[in-house]
Amino acid sequence: MEVFWTKGFHATSYEDLTRSTQVKKQSLYGVFKNKRELFLKSLALYREENLSILEKRIANETSPVRQLEAICETALYADDEARIRGCLIINTSLEFGSGDEDINREIIQMMQRTETMIEQAIRGGQAEGTITSRLSSRELALHLSNAINGAKMMEKSGASREEILGVLRTSIALIQA
Structure with missing residues (x-):
């Protein structure tokens, strides 16, 4: 997985x-x-490891807004080396486009499970009144997921952590009630 992640397929x-x-x-x-086949197994491993980390992070937060912030924070990398390497799912999506059904299935599984979280x-935030109900939870989830994926692209492109966090903070602020 590490080799594919660093060099691409x-x-x-x-x-x-x-x-x-x-x-x-x-x-x-x-x-x-x-x-x-080895690459597909690597994608599945990456997906499961990252979703597990994400689920643990969310479980430690009590408010829905704080859960969303934790999702955004977890999506970003802590060090420069990891930021330069980027997200294996995003990298794979860019490398393959939509041309490989099995690889797209792995990418979609990661995206869908993250969007579900x-x-x-x-x-939860809509139920307690801290997140807007002007749009459906699905529409807002797709918006924030897109912002997170854009933030990952910004990371890979060398944007500063402050700029990236600013984009994500803005995305969360826009969906708050």
């Missing part, structure tokens, strides 16, 4: 994979049919 060679895993090429072929927090 197309730029990663079997030599890169065997060097990082310390497993011979034929052994990799024995477990995974090809590089693409956002939407649940928004519904």
Whole structure:
């Protein structure tokens, strides 16, 4: 996963994979049919690890607005090296576009599960009156999800953390009641 994350699918060679895993090429072929299958497993691992972190972060917050802030904070990377490497899901989406059904399925699963978490927090905020009800929870969740993905693009492009946090704070402020 780390090699794909750093280099991307197309730029990663079997030599890169065997060097990082310390497993011979034929052994990799024995477990995974090809590089693409290994990449799909890497995407699934990345998705599950990141969603688990996100779920734990949300569980520690009591207010819906604070849950949304935690989602935004968790989506961003803490150090420059990670910011430059970017999000594996965003990187993959940019590398493949919509041309690979299996890879798109992994990307969509990540996006949908994140949007569901956002939407649940928004519904909670709408119920308590801290988040606007002028738009549906689904519309607001899609808006905030888009802002988060845009923030990830900003990270990858070298925008400052302050600029990125400003975008996310604004997105949350716009949906508050």
